[in-house]
Amino acid sequence: MAMSGGKDDGEPMMEMNTTPLIDVMLVLLIMFIITIPIQSHAVKVDLPQNANPQAPPPVEPQKNKITIDPAGRIYWNGSQVNQVTLRQYLDASVQISPEPELHFQPDPQARYEVVDNVLATIKRSAVTKLGFVGNEQYRADF
Structure with a gap:
């Protein structure tokens, strides 16, 4: 580290030593960067709450499956349906106990x-037991 002196050896040094100030500023900058919260994109999802975890599940109910192929065709348990028929099937399944x-x-x-329209139809029919199947294959992507 070089030091500057006056013109004669006996005169006081006229420049301020800025090295400690720079060191303190760098430490504060690093501390500020570390304490900044990580920005993450989150989607709020209302998950069902388990009211009584000790209660055994009811007898295995019927499971219905909605699939959508790449062409945008909608299938209910393997048979092709349109939006109106899908809504009728959903309304009928909600009535079952x-x-x-x-x-x-x-x-x-x-x-x-197409997927968004089907999800909107499901939401309008007030289905309470909905599960997304096949998302396990994308687990490593996130």
């Missing part, structure tokens, strides 16, 4: 617009 589980499995190549 206990309500059957609804498994939703869109193809990864299906258009988002």
Whole structure:
């Protein structure tokens, strides 16, 4: 570290030593960067709450499955349906006691617009037991 002196050896040094100030500023900058919370994109999802975890599950109810192929065709338990028929099937399944589980499995190549319309139809029909099937394959992508 070089030091500057005056013109004569006996005069006081005229420049301020800025090295400690720079060191303190760097330490404060690093501490500020470390304490900044990580920005993450989160989607709020209302998950069902288990009211009584000790109660055994009811007898295995009927499971219905909605699939969407890459061409945008909608299938209810393997048979092709349109939006109106899908809504009728959903309204009928909500009336069954206990309500059957609804498994939703869109193809990864299906258009988002079709998937969004089907999800809106499911929401409007007040289905309470909905599960997304096949998302396990994307677990490592996130």
